[in-house]
Amino acid sequence: MTTRIGALIIGLFIAATPSTAWAQSVNSTITGGSLSVAGTSFTFANTELTGVTQTISANAGSAWSATDPRGTGAAWSVTVSATTPTSAGGDTETTPRTIAVGNLAFTTNTQTAGSGSDATTNLTGQTSLAMSTSAQSVLSCSGACKGKYTFTPTVAFTVPANAYRSNYATGTSGALNPYTSTITITIV
Amino acid sequence: MLTVVIGVLALADLVGRRPAEAVLTVVATDITWPEVTLNGDPQVSVTAAPLPWTITDTRLTDAPWTVSISATTPTSAAGSVETAPRTLSVSNLSVTVGPVTADVGADPITNITTTSGLTLSTAPQTLASSIGDNTGIYFFTPTFTFNLPANSYRSNYSGAVGSSSLNDYSSTITVTIA
Numbered sequence: 466m467t468t469r470i471g472a473l474i475i476g477l478f479i480a481a482t483p484s485t486a487w488a489q490s491v492n493s494t495i496t497g498g499s500l501s502v503a504g505t506s507f508t509f510a511n512t513e514l515t516g517v518t519q520t521i522s523a524n525a526g527s528a529w530s531a532t533d534p535r536g537t538g539a540a541w542s543v544t545v546s547a548t549t550p551t552s553a554g555g556d557t558e559t560t561p562r563t564i565a566v567g568n569l570a571f572t573t574n575t576q577t578a579g580s581g582s583d584a585t586t587n588l589t590g591q592t593s594l595a596m597s598t599s600a601q602s603v604l605s606c607s608g609a610c611k612g613k614y615t616f617t618p619t620v621a622f623t624v625p626a627n628a629y630r631s632n633y634a635t636g637t638s639g640a641l642n643p644y645t646s647t648i649t650i651t652i653v
Numbered sequence: 654m655l656t657v658v659i660g661v662l663a664l665a666d667l668v669g670r671r672p673a674e675a676v677l678t679v680v681a682t683d684i685t686w687p688e689v690t691l692n693g694d695p696q697v698s699v700t701a702a703p704l705p706w707t708i709t710d711t712r713l714t715d716a717p718w719t720v721s722i723s724a725t726t727p728t729s730a731a732g733s734v735e736t737a738p739r740t741l742s743v744s745n746l747s748v749t750v751g752p753v754t755a756d757v758g759a760d761p762i763t764n765i766t767t768t769s770g771l772t773l774s775t776a777p778q779t780l781a782s783s784i785g786d787n788t789g790i791y792f793f794t795p796t797f798t799f800n801l802p803a804n805s806y807r808s809n810y811s812g813a814v815g816s817s818s819l820n821d822y823s824s825t826i827t828v829t830i831a
Contacts, residue, residue, distance in 0.1 A: 493822045497807035
């Protein structure tokens, strides 16, 4: 009788399942965001006319960014346009003074890919692009530029020898109305 | 006759303390992350298993066991218009076991070792292990992390782009115990 009990216990051990596997799925829906671009302004140093053409340059106050979170790999382009640089009329010097918008030249400079973004291989910038009141591409992606990119552009301002100085805001002395231009950035 | 009685008592006692079937199993549950919208930056999505996973060792051997885990490459299946399947590296998935609790009557968890922040692979890796003397049922609720690179592709649309359902990124996780 004792022997039979022992055999029963051994049989129980043999019946034990040695291992199991369990397969499950993990799922995640990933949706795309929207293209966006952000930029900062340029401030040029005060410049005194000298009778000859001068070129002054300024970098953007901080890096611009172009972001493609669409998750499609489709092409995109950053464009800029600019209004005509104008020194507004003052109370005495009432005639607004302008310099052709084409005297502004835009250089995109080096682009840096954000962490985890596609490489900059498919990005193309511009060097000394004469600006216009119409939108022109300053950074284009031929495709597969997913993520975020930064760049710090430079604008060169060519001041002709025959440029008018800035108008005085009040009377004929004191504060001057600087030449200003509004730059519009878009990404499409 | 006296010997027979003792033997019967011993068997009855054995059945009373342990489940009747001797098994070594692990049971897992599906994982679903909340929807993530790409924003151009790397993102991290963390989610816990909706139900505890269960390890059962009723072999009555006190032998060691190891729970292993592997995963397939997360893939958003092709749709009828977006025909290229999109993938993310399986190494973007990681898992943390979290606390293990022993069921009533199970051996203490002292001999159980777990992993934290284990980067998943298509090859099995140890998720948890016992050096032995862990008979019983144990529970844990793993937490999964999904790292989304900034350059991720969104999920494919199943049909018309923008007006059909999205095909989730899906990975099959295989959990084994031996």
